[in-house]
Amino acid sequence: MSPLVRARGWGWRWNARRAHAVRGLDLDVEAGERVLLLGASGAGKSTVLAGVAGLLDGGPDGTGEAEGQLLLDGVPAAEARLNAVAAGRGQARTGLLLQDPQAQTVLARVGDDVAFGLENHGVPVERIWPRVEAALADVGLDLPRDHPTARLSGGQRQRLALAGVLALEPQLLLLDEPTAMLDPEGAVRLRDVVAERLTATGAGCLLVEHRVDLWVDLVDRVVVLAPGGGVLADGPTLQVLAQRGAELAAAGVWVPGHRPVPRSREGSHGVLHQNPGAATDGRLLMALEDVAVGRRGHGAAVLSAVAAQVEAGSVTAVRGANGAGKSTLALAVAGLVPPVAGRVRAGRPLVGDPAPAPSRRRWRDRRREVAPDDPARWTPRDLVARIGSVFQDPRHQFVAQTVADELAVGPRRLGLARAEVAERVEGLLERLRLDRLARANPFTLSGGEQRRLSVATALATRPRLLVLDEPTFGQDARTWVELVELLAELRDGGTAVVAATHDVELCEALADVTWWVGDGRLRVDVPARSASGR
Amino acid sequence: MSTGLLDPGVVRPTALARANPVAKLAVALVLAFGLLLSVDIVTAGTAVVLELALLPLAGLGALAVLRRSAVLLLAAVPVAVVSALLGVDSGAVLVDLGPISVTSGSLQTGGAIGLRVVAIALPGVVLLATTDPTDLADALAQVLHLPARFVLGALAAFRVVDVLLDEWRQLGLARRARGLGGDGLLASARDVAGRAFVLLVIAVRRAAVLATAMEARGFGAGEHQGADRTWARPSRLRPGDVVVVLVGVAVTVVSTAAGVAAGTWELVIT
Numbered sequence: 001m002s003p004l005v006r007a008r009g010w011g012w013r014w015n016a017r018r019a020h021a022v023r024g025l026d027l028d029v030e031a032g033e034r035v036l037l038l039g040a041s042g043a044g045k046s047t048v049l050a051g052v053a054g055l056l057d058g059g060p061d062g063t064g065e066a067e068g069q070l071l072l073d074g075v076p077a078a079e080a081r082l083n084a085v086a087a088g089r090g091q092a093r094t095g096l097l098l099q100d101p102q103a104q105t106v107l108a109r110v111g112d113d114v115a116f117g118l119e120n121h122g123v124p125v126e127r128i129w130p131r132v133e134a135a136l137a138d139v140g141l142d143l144p145r146d147h148p149t150a151r152l153s154g155g156q157r158q159r160l161a162l163a164g165v166l167a168l169e170p171q172l173l174l175l176d177e178p179t180a181m182l183d184p185e186g187a188v189r190l191r192d193v194v195a196e197r198l199t200a201t202g203a204g205c206l207l208v209e210h211r212v213d214l215w216v217d218l219v220d221r222v223v224v225l226a227p228g229g230g231v232l233a234d235g236p237t238l239q240v241l242a243q244r245g246a247e248l249a250a251a252g253v254w255v256p257g258h259r260p261v262p263r264s265r266e267g268s269h270g271v272l273h274q275n276p277g278a279a280t281d282g283r284l285l286m287a288l289e290d291v292a293v294g295r296r297g298h299g300a301a302v303l304s305a306v307a308a309q310v311e312a313g314s315v316t317a318v319r320g321a322n323g324a325g326k327s328t329l330a331l332a333v334a335g336l337v338p339p340v341a342g343r344v345r346a347g348r349p350l351v352g353d354p355a356p357a358p359s360r361r362r363w364r365d366r367r368r369e370v371a372p373d374d375p376a377r378w379t380p381r382d383l384v385a386r387i388g389s390v391f392q393d394p395r396h397q398f399v400a401q402t403v404a405d406e407l408a409v410g411p412r413r414l415g416l417a418r419a420e421v422a423e424r425v426e427g428l429l430e431r432l433r434l435d436r437l438a439r440a441n442p443f444t445l446s447g448g449e450q451r452r453l454s455v456a457t458a459l460a461t462r463p464r465l466l467v468l469d470e471p472t473f474g475q476d477a478r479t480w481v482e483l484v485e486l487l488a489e490l491r492d493g494g495t496a497v498v499a500a501t502h503d504v505e506l507c508e509a510l511a512d513v514t515w516w517v518g519d520g521r522l523r524v525d526v527p528a529r530s531a532s533g534r
Numbered sequence: 535m536s537t538g539l540l541d542p543g544v545v546r547p548t549a550l551a552r553a554n555p556v557a558k559l560a561v562a563l564v565l566a567f568g569l570l571l572s573v574d575i576v577t578a579g580t581a582v583v584l585e586l587a588l589l590p591l592a593g594l595g596a597l598a599v600l601r602r603s604a605v606l607l608l609a610a611v612p613v614a615v616v617s618a619l620l621g622v623d624s625g626a627v628l629v630d631l632g633p634i635s636v637t638s639g640s641l642q643t644g645g646a647i648g649l650r651v652v653a654i655a656l657p658g659v660v661l662l663a664t665t666d667p668t669d670l671a672d673a674l675a676q677v678l679h680l681p682a683r684f685v686l687g688a689l690a691a692f693r694v695v696d697v698l699l700d701e702w703r704q705l706g707l708a709r710r711a712r713g714l715g716g717d718g719l720l721a722s723a724r725d726v727a728g729r730a731f732v733l734l735v736i737a738v739r740r741a742a743v744l745a746t747a748m749e750a751r752g753f754g755a756g757e758h759q760g761a762d763r764t765w766a767r768p769s770r771l772r773p774g775d776v777v778v779v780l781v782g783v784a785v786t787v788v789s790t791a792a793g794v795a796a797g798t799w800e801l802v803i804t
Binding site for chain 2: 050053055081082084085086092094095096098100102103104105106107108109111112115116117118119120121122123124125128129132149150161164165168331334336337379380381383384385387388389391393395396397398399409410413414443457458461
């Protein structure tokens with residue numbers, strides 16, 4: 001009997017790309033097998049999943065060009081998918097779960113969203129709803145059928161997408177970094193649900209994930225794709241991880257036992273640092289006085305009675321469950337959204353000496369000077385000189401056509417001389433390994449490169465305070481180490497860092513102070529080691 | 535964040551509110567067609583009065599309607615005022631300020647045009663306020679037999695609008711964080727253009743992922759195989775829906791009859 005999946009010399013090249021995304025792939029997956037697919041970024045892991053799902057159309061009107069064979073039960077994968085739909089039993093061959101929870105929700109109500117696949121497969125209406133209810137129960141979503149999908153958390157949304165996939169009783173689950181965008185609790189919950197369903201149904205899985213530690217107990221085989229094409233390693237999980245662990249870790253995979261270790265860098269490069277005198281005029285950069293934050297026009301504040309301080313040369317981690325108000329608080333600290341009550345007061349060292357007045361000062365600017373210590377009322381130009389912000393989605397903050405231009409935006413806004421701008425851009429390009437990409441469009445970079453660029457843009461104006469929202473979200477181990485090293489270097493140079501994060505390892509590596517948010521309150525936690533004075 | 539006007543609100547489930555969306559759509563179209571035939575204050579006025587009288591049947595409070603139709607009133611009032619000021623003069627002159635004059639004729643035209651906007655749009659407001667977009671899509675595909683691929687694609691895109699509104703807000707904050715904005719009108723316009731471009735890039739990317747997720751769950755595959763998709767929420771016309779359409783026709787006929795009886799109804803073909 002032939003295996004469930006059989007690839008022989010399979011390859012795929014997307015239209016408009018010169019290089020193949022995958023090439024020379026030989027792979028057999030038996031029914032019920034649980035396979036983890038690893039490989040450096042760009043090795044074509046997601047393309048393999050799309051191929052097995054039967055979503056790649058290599059025909060004349062297709063999205064690319066296929067070579068070799070990719071069979072599901074002996075039938076070409078795309079054909080197998082269509083046959084399953086036409087059979088009308090509501091049984092898909094494979095079920096695909098993607099990374100972004102937000103982008104996978106099809107319909108506005110929970111029940112309808114799960115029913116969507118069953119409708120497409122022509123299941124008679126009287127058999128749809130029992131299967132919908134069963135699938136929702138299977139993933140632990142105890143919600144009424146008409147619950148709006150807009151009100152789900154990321155973790156719930158991902159389980160909803162899984163329910164929609166499981167309702168079709170697939171023999172093989174295709175999981176494409178399903179937990180990369182979830183908080184730790186949501187990720188563990190999803191992993192547990194997947195494990196439980198695989199055992200209950202006897203289905204197999206093909207999993208792409210760079211956080212191996214979370215999934216290592218669930219899979220029984222690891223396949224490592226080579227970047228140039230073909231398979232680098234294939235075997236039992238522990239054996240492959242033992243043999244290839246170091247190599248995989250170097251490629252950015254989070255391998256258990258190969259925890260990334262940041263090196264300390266003693267500020268060898270001057271590009272990130274303030275002028276040395278700046279540290280002498282006090283340490284208090286910002287004080288939150290009885291602050292409440294929330295979204296305007298959305299009723300009650302999510303977080304209130306917040307009293308906390310930000311000191312120069314410290315790293316503050318803002319932690320707590322999703323929806324507790326971490327990001328909203330970060331926006332207030334960053335001077336982007338005013339608090340709904342209380343005061344965010346910038347200290348003297350953050351505001352600095354009164355800026356030399358630009359030749360043409362507009363009336364709006366003058367009006368804002370009434371509250372020189374309120375960051376939310378600063379002009380954008382003043383703000384960017386004092387506080388750097390790094391958003392969760394790097395793409396949100398890209399405004400230029402090339403990487404080099406992107407880095408120059410801030411310094412130009414400060415009115416720096418051309419030579420100075422160029423010097424800062426050069427320094428950051430080199431420090432963050434972006435020099436090779438200086439002329440590339442920011443939107444064409446990989447996830448890790450976009451993250452490095454977004455941090456670099458915030459540093460280009462040398463702000464005294466850097467605010468980050470989930471900076472390590474979905475990043476591979478290599479980018480993670482670079483970020484930790486960079487933030488440590490900044491802290492040692494006197495910059496204050498405030499980061500809203502779920503990342504326990506990041507907090508352990510860096511946090512001097514932790515702000516715990518939950519139940520509408522903030523608790524400040526200063527571990528003993530930094531109380532002794534750094 | 536929500537689009538407000540398009541947000542199915544908390545509505546009492548009356549017979550009209552629960553009518554098939556296609557029936558409600560038919561009412562809105564019949565009224566629109568009837569009222570577009572003539573610009574006169576009696577026909578439009580009668581229609582507005584009748585619609586307001588029927589409003590409680592739709593299960594909507596006056597306040598809810600007012601809130602939802604705020605945009606509409608904002609449009610109707612200036613249209614009426616401009617028509618009154620600049621419309622063709624006839625009848626007694628009421629105010630004369632050189633080129634701008636208000637006569638009883640132009641005042642009537644202005645009133646008629648304003649009322650007509652309200653009369654045509656009110657059923658639309660009720661349709662949107664009492665209809666879930668999903669139910670509308672179900673009805674369009676199953677009752678009117680519009681292509682499923684088109685209807686469901688539009689429905690999925692509609693859901694993404696709320697997500698994009700949130701993205702738009704994020705983009706605004708991010709640009710302030712980059713030091714952009716606050717430089718006057720021209721720079722603001724450039725800024726909006728920049729934001730719109732990024733939003734477009736993100737929307738296209740999002741749409742591609744959504745399309746993949748939908749296709750992986752069998753969307754659109756039936757067409758290749760001649761197999762039919764089923765519908766989890768059957769949508770069909772019931773006797774009550776016929777009554778709803780007949781009420782709509784009645785309102786149109788009565789308003790037109792009132793206009794004709796008053797002698798103000800006049801067919802406009804433009």
